[in-house]
Amino acid sequence: NKQVILKDYVSGFPKESDMNIVDSTITLKLPQGSNELLLKNLYLSCDPYMRILMTKDTTAGLGAYTPGSPLTGYGVSKVMESGHQDYKKGDLVWGMTKWEEYSLVPATGMRKIEHTDVPLSHYTGILALIGLTAYAGFFEVGTPKKGDNVFVSAAAGAVGQLVGQFAKLTGCYVVGSAGTKEKVDLLKNKFGYDEAFNYKEEHDLNAALKRYFQEGIDIYFENVGGKTLDAVLPNMRVHGRILVCGMISQYNLIQPEGITNLAHIIYKRIQMQGFIAPDYYHFYTKFLEFILPLIREGKIVYVEDIAKGLENGPKALVGLFSGHNVGKQVVFVAHE
Numbered sequence: 204n205k206q207v208i209l210k211d212y213v214s215g216f217p218k219e220s221d222m223n224i225v226d227s228t229i230t231l232k233l234p235q236g237s238n239e240l241l242l243k244n245l246y247l248s249c250d251p252y253m254r255i256l257m258t259k260d261t262t263a264g265l266g267a268y269t270p271g272s273p274l275t276g277y278g279v280s281k282v283m284e285s286g287h288q289d290y291k292k293g294d295l296v297w298g299m300t301k302w303e304e305y306s307l308v309p310a311t312g313m314r315k316i317e318h319t320d321v322p323l324s325h326y327t328g329i330l331a332l333i334g335l336t337a338y339a340g341f342f343e344v345g346t347p348k349k350g351d352n353v354f355v356s357a358a359a360g361a362v363g364q365l366v367g368q369f370a371k372l373t374g375c376y377v378v379g380s381a382g383t384k385e386k387v388d389l390l391k392n393k394f395g396y397d398e399a400f401n402y403k404e405e406h407d408l409n410a411a412l413k414r415y416f417q418e419g420i421d422i423y424f425e426n427v428g429g430k431t432l433d434a435v436l437p438n439m440r441v442h443g444r445i446l447v448c449g450m451i452s453q454y455n456l457i458q459p460e461g462i463t464n465l466a467h468i469i470y471k472r473i474q475m476q477g478f479i480a481p482d483y484y485h486f487y488t489k490f491l492e493f494i495l496p497l498i499r500e501g502k503i504v505y506v507e508d509i510a511k512g513l514e515n516g517p518k519a520l521v522g523l524f525s526g527h528n529v530g531k532q533v534v535f536v537a538h539e
């Protein structure tokens with residue numbers, strides 16, 4: 204059973220060498236009387252929060268990883284043996300699994316995959332937590348209206364590409380930022396963003412935002428934090444809303460960057476609200492009813508970046524922090 208093990212807690216930027224690929228010789232079997240599931244893992248999701256779990260004594264309210272053990276994360280798997288009445292051998296599931304070929308996991312962290320006319324890999328992202336994040340964050344927390352001016356950072360990533368498309372479906376004006384020309388082109392030509400810019404080429408982010416938002420920003424979908432957030436604050440409109448999904452630019456810093464423009468929260472009466480997708484699991488069925496027809500009709504497009512083989516997982520995961528991924532980063536582990 205090949206596994207990806209975290210060697211030790213990480214400080215600063217994560218590296219491939221922070222993880223080891225090992226071959227465990229223990230044959231996994233469902234213990235007698237267990238109500239767990241024995242899974243064959245097919246796809247694994249690379250998510251920025253996984254870096255937070257590599258920090259010793261993380262204060263994020265999530266349990267840190269245990270050095271010497273395989274990483275855990277969301278994935279798509281096939282049930283090999285089931286001790287739980289709701290699942291049977293051969294079922295396809297998505298949920299919390301481990302970075303290894305075969306895993307023994309509690310059934311409570313899993314959901315059955317009912318719709319298989321779409322790519323299975325989608326259940327690491329658009330049809331799983333990523334889709335729910337974009338949906339709940341934009342529609343439920345953001346309550347957007349037609350004509351709103353929307354700005355999205357990390358706009359060509361897993362969450363960002365969906366938020367931009369949801370904003371266009373709502374009749375908003377939407378601008379995205381990303382770190383390469385290729386991503387900027389995707390934003391404009393594939394995801395339907397009205398405008399897009401490469402934040403790495405802008406010496407003055409404030410001026411860049413003024414260029415695209417002469418009347419200010421109604422909704423900022425925050426994925427990166429730091430300098431981008433600082434530049435956004437003075438460009439918000441009165442009663443604007445900042446939907447705080449993530450702050451990837453801060454996850455590797457030992458000392459987070461200070462925000463100098465925070466007083467604009469008062470001047471502009473800005474609402475800033477953090478949210479996490481697991482709080483919105485009760486929307487999942489409603490969300491699937493919304494998103495599946497859009498995918499089938501080609502009204503939502505979704506780009507995935509699939510690394511082949513568990514052994515390439517560490518490289519794919521650390522690549523999130525240098526913008527190596529184009530779209531949702533997935534690791535393909537095995538065929539059904």
Ligand code: NDP
Nearest residue numbers: 251360361362381382426448449450451452478479480526
């Ligand atoms: P992405 O697919 O967007 O991948 C991460 C991207 O972030 C990279 O490709 C890179 O793109 C960009 N990035 C990396 N470092 C920096 C930096 N220092 N400054 C600016 N941009 C950077 O990841 P996700 O869509 O999965 O996640 C996006 C955000 O959403 C993250 O902050 C994540 O933590 C958060 N999230 C929150 C959830 C919730 O429940 N609240 C659930 C899922 C994700 P580029 O080339 O453009 O720099």
